[in-house]
Amino acid sequence: MKIVFRVDASLKMGIGHVMRCLTLANEFKLQNHEIFFICRELPGNLISLIKYPVLVLPNNEAFHKDDLYLNWLGASQERDLEQTIKVIPKNTDLVIVDNYALDEIWHKSLRLHTKKLMVIDDLADRKFDCDILLNQNLGTQILEYSDKVPNDCELLLGCDFALLRPEFQLLREKALAKRKKTKEIKNILISLGGVDLSNKAYSILEDIPDYFNVVVILGGHSQHNEMIINYAKNKKNVNVMIDADNISRLMLDADLAIGAGGSTSWERCCLGLPTLLYVLAENQRKIAESLEKLGAVKIVDNLNENLQNLLNNFTLWQTMSEKAQIICDGAGVKRIKI
Secondary structure, eight states, X not given: OEEEEEXXXXXXXXXXXXXHHHHHHHHHHHTTOEEEEEEEOOTTOOGGGXXXXXXXXXXXXXXXXXXXXXXXXXXXXXXXXXXXXXXXXXXXXXXXXXXXXXXXXXXXXXXXXXXXXXXXXXXXXXXXXXXXXXXXXXXXXXXXXXXXXXXXXXXXXSGGXXXXXXXXXXXXXXXXXXXXXXXXXXXXXXXXXXXXXXXXHHHHHXXXXXXXEEEEEEOTTOTTHHHHHHHHTTOTXXXXXXXXXXXXXXXXXXXXXXXXXXXXXXXXHHTTOOEXXXXXXXXXXXXXXHHHHTTSEEEOTTOOSOHXXXXXXXXXXXXXXXXXXXXXXXXXXXXXXX
């Protein structure tokens, strides 16, 4: 099959959409499908990192709308559709679209250029015209899509379909065994997405006592990298990594994560890693609140507790780890059949 992903990354939206599409693309490549990406050349894009043919849509710096997700898209639906149709390969079998700004209007028109259409969604906030819809988030219910998709649409819902790279499932058994043996928090992993526009990582670092070992993962496009690197030069306990390619290993080594909501949540759950969770975008809030309700994370948007006391509350972290590891087994991508 010839499969095309329509997905973007940028400073505004982050990199999560592209990263989860790459996970799915890699699995389909193993099944001998032909893979293409269509991406807009937005500031902070990941086009150079995608190891598949990328058909590039131009960036319009002057584009601005009151709608948040259209601003992320960088074009109107109509313009994006027009540009996508111009570059989409002939005889495409499946288009997979992962973008909050594109709805049934875009889907219906694109159907003329592909045999099947799949949508990756998190919000259930609009109508879709697709053959398959994937929402990997905890607690997603069929009822949420009852009036939003065609009757014959196949719904892949919940963490059973979480888009995790194979190494997370491979390390799961080792990670869970390690959690059982851990008696105190020593190693902290800070990962607040590929962009971290608000520089939350820096303010967190200032509050962490020096007796913890800290690894900070930063995206190459983050605007605050130099500031954090300079801070770490004077801290023997802080190690900064840019565009780390061994995140699963870093999660395995960590006793506690301080992170953002979004797709990385399922990686941490798979490895039973307890988490202090910051909601850095409203589309992450539903995920965060579902995880906190189950006891797998603690949301710290407006944390009033002393961070040092919280970090030393080992009983809390032990309970979180136990709750987190039952949420996601990391095998979701293997369960997706096309």
